[in-house]
Structure formats: structure tokens, C-alpha cells
Amino acid sequence: MKPQRIATGLAVAAIAAAPLLLGDFPLALLTYVGLSAIVALGLVLLTGKAGLSSFGQAAFVGIGAYVSAIVSTQAGISPWLTLPLSLAASGVCALLGALVMVRLSGHYLSLATIAFGAAMFFLFGGLDITGGQSGLSGIPALTAFGVSFTQAVPGYVFVWTALLALLWMLDNLLDSRSGRAIRALKEHEAMAEAMGIDTSAAKTWVFVIACVMAGFVGWFYAHFQRFVNPSPFSLNQGIDDVFMAVLGGAELLWGAVAGALIVTLARPLL
């Protein structure tokens, strides 16, 4: 058996064992680690694999969070029904962003995403419908079969199951026809075109996937906290997200998990 498989198996076993060994507070902390890791995982795909950059992923988390918070609160419907809305909203925004993104690269792309992140932060804090700086409260909790995912163990299980599923899916993707095309984008865009690969489409897919993952995180976050305000969706958080991916190692999918773990746990320790 390959050592990497064994390492992955051990990591999954540790993740599965955590609810049995840890108390509520560390589990809640690890839930936030998992949420950050999902955002960072999108950035591993975007930055580490496709060579694109985005400092605006926190804004996409915000889009997912606010859409679900507003609709579920005002229409009084279950968060399960607003999940597709959150994913669609972040996905559509990413598609619009991709129209610009495929034409930009390097520093220009970074600056454009910084501008987007900053603009969205002020939008979240300035609109009436988002509750301005004071935010929105009284957001319904996510529940299933009488279990509320705001509790430590269910919340942890939900987030880390989603994270592991996404790791599996992205691993599949990178080991496929489309994935090889994505991996050629980073350094060899012209070569990829000469191989008959639609690089604009590949970039668009990568960006949409990363942003829909961020939107998913926002959706869960809104119903986990049951309160949203603009601060977790700031440009600073967007920079932290990139930082997690790069620190953990943007070449590897699990680098996102390592980076999120280190950054989230190291901050309170200092």
C-alpha cells in the first residue's frame, strides 16, 4: 500500500475519532477549521493548480451567508431550501466574475479580486437588507431529524463530512481529463490551447467551483452562528484564506486542511 494512502487513512481516522475524544469547545473550534479549510481548498484549486489568484473568497462566503440569512428569515423557510439559492448566488456571481477573470492574470487579477472583496464588504455593511453593520440576527438553525447542527458534535460531523467529500471530489477531478487541463493552466496556457483545450472554459470552471464552495461555507455559517454581520466577510479574511492555502501548501489538496488548522489554532495561542 502506498504511504500516502496510509497517511490519508490515518488523517480520516483522526477526523472521525475527534467527536469521541474532544469536548464541545475544541469541536466547535474544529468546525471553524473545517469551514476555513473548505474555502482554502477552493483556493488550492484556484491558485495551486490553475495558477489564478483571488483575495475575494471571503466575499463569496458572504454572498452565500447573506442570501440564505435574508431569504430564510424573511420568507420563514428552512435553510435546506435556501441551500440551492446560496450555491446559485455564489455560482452566478463567480460566472460574472469569470468574464473579467479570464482576461486578467498576475498582479492585475490579484488587484481586481482585492477591489471586489473590498467593495462587497462595504456593500454588506451599507445595505438595509443586510442589516448594515449591525447585521442580521434570529436566523433559523439548520436541523435534521430533530438534531440541530448548531450543537458541537452535529456541526462538526456535518462540516468535516462535507470537507472530506469535497477532498474526494477534487482529487477525482484533478485525476481526470478536465483536471489535467486545469493543471496545465498554471504555467502553460498557450500550450494547452495548442492541445485543443478551451482554457477560458477551464478557468471559468475552476473559479465557479471555488466560489460555490465558499458560498456553501457561508450558507452553513449563517445557520450555525444564527447571526451574520459584515466582519467575517472582510478583505482581511479573504487574505487570511489565501494565507491558509499557501501556508499549508497550495500544491496539495490536504494543504488547505493543514493551513486552516495551523492558522485557526495558532491565532488564539499567541
Add this chain to the structure above:
Amino acid sequence: MQGNFEEVVFGVLVILIFQFAADGLLPRLRAALGWSGITRRAILPTDLPRRGLLAVAGLPALRVAGARRAFGGVVANDDVGITVNAGQIVALIGPNGAGKSTFFDLVTGVTRADAGTFELYGRSIAGRGARAIAQMGVARSFQHVRLVGDMSAIENVALGAHPRGRHGVIAGLLRANAAEERALLACAMRQLERVGLAEHAWQPAASLALGQQRLLEIARALAADPLLLLLDEPAAGLRHQEKQALATLIAGLRNDGLAVLLVEHDMDFVMGLADRVVVLEFGRVIAAGTPAAVQADERVQEAYLGAPA
């Protein structure tokens, strides 16, 4: 001040970490453990659908006439005409700056011609982009090798077969593409066997020697099931024995009915291999014919060696 101080310590730690592990912590750990990150897969006897058999020996595969391209006041290609038949190797030679690369870029759609007709088996490829031309069956290698270094050799070759697959991102995410993946890898493995690199299939492309990397580029081009193969200085930087092996390989491709157009500096390599040689100088064709005829041509000798004393 307390909060700010934490940020400063954190920042310093970050800088230190990046000093010692520029690619991030986990890749650094993986490198220390000597893991490659490449997963070997079983290769099954399966195949991708091939193009309809257009290649009939002797039929013109590529026909270019009146190709012109100017960059500002410099006319890089002026009224260039070249025909490459199926089962034929045509070499494009000329001194530095003669316009060989420009011509390559025109045929492959990297740059657009100002004028001229470009036909691939009678279908016009003029004005199309690089991707469309590649999908129509024009495959190429690059003068400066362009491989995805951390990807295995076989995966690099599978990139060339990209237009022959259909499954997209969603199928990839859910692994609903298993049959096609098997066929793509089997096709890639067959091309690796053709160029003699099968034993290196699962090595990272960057770990191969330059000569092997050039062969890998040819394998990648062959994976496209091309009608026309364009090779940009395939022998550059190769040792004598490697050149001989390369010549044998290219001659074999000709015998399989492929049309091959190659740009080359190495005269010995070209003269022993090509069926026809076209000589460019200052963007114009100054001679064309068999290697022997071209070699005897006075204008060619002048272009290469300067005017006779």
C-alpha cells in the same frame, strides 16, 4: 497594544515559515518523505475512437499559398507557399530570423496571417484560433519544451488526447468518467511505447532528460491522432545517438501516413530525413526541392555561408 503585538509575532512566524518552506508546509513534508504524488494506474487494452481515415499517401495534407505576415514594417513572411503531402516529411530551414517560427505560428493559429490560403485536407484553417486548428488535427511540438513538470509523463501525453475525450468537470468530480479515462491513458501509453518512453510513464515529466522530454512532446502530439504533425526544432540540444533515434521515429511516422512539417537548424539531420526541403530567407522562399537539389542551390549556399569569395 496587546492585539497588535500578536499580529507582529504571527507575521514574523509566517515570514520564517516561507523562508524554509516556500511551497508550504505539507509539500515540504512530502518532499522530505520522498513521496512523488503520482498514482500509478493499471493500463487496460482499450482505445479511443480515431478520426476517419483522411490520410491517403500522396494527397496534400497541408497546402499553404501566398502566406504573408508583417510586424510593423518588417515582413516576416512574404508570399510563402508550402505543400506537405500525407506520408511525406517536409523540412523548413533558413538562417535565424528567416521567418520559420512565424510560418509555424501562422499554420497553428497562434498568429493570424495578413493574407494567404491555408488548407488542411482541403478545409480552410485560415483565420481560426490555435484551439480550433488543434481540434481539426494539427498537432505540434515546441522549440522550448512545454511540459507540466510535476505531472507524470503519461498524463502529459494524455493532455494531447484532450479533444478526443468528451467528459467534463462534473463527470470528473464524481468519477463518472472511468471508461474514458482508461481509454485516454491507454492511448497515452501506446504513444509512449511508440517513442520508446513506456518505462518512464509514471515519472514526473520534469525528471526526464531533455532528449526524452522532446520525445515526450512528440508522443503528446501523436496522442491527438493528428493529420499533420508540426515539429519545431525537434533535434535541438540532442546528442548524436538521440538524433538518430529521433530520425528513425519521424521516418516511421511518415511510413504510417502522417504528414510531417519540421523546422530544423541541424542540416545533417534534415538532409538525411526530409523528402522535401523548403528554404526561407528574409521571409521569402528562395529554394524548394529534394535535399540534394536544395543543397546544390547557389542561393541557399549564399544564405547559409555568405556570398562566395
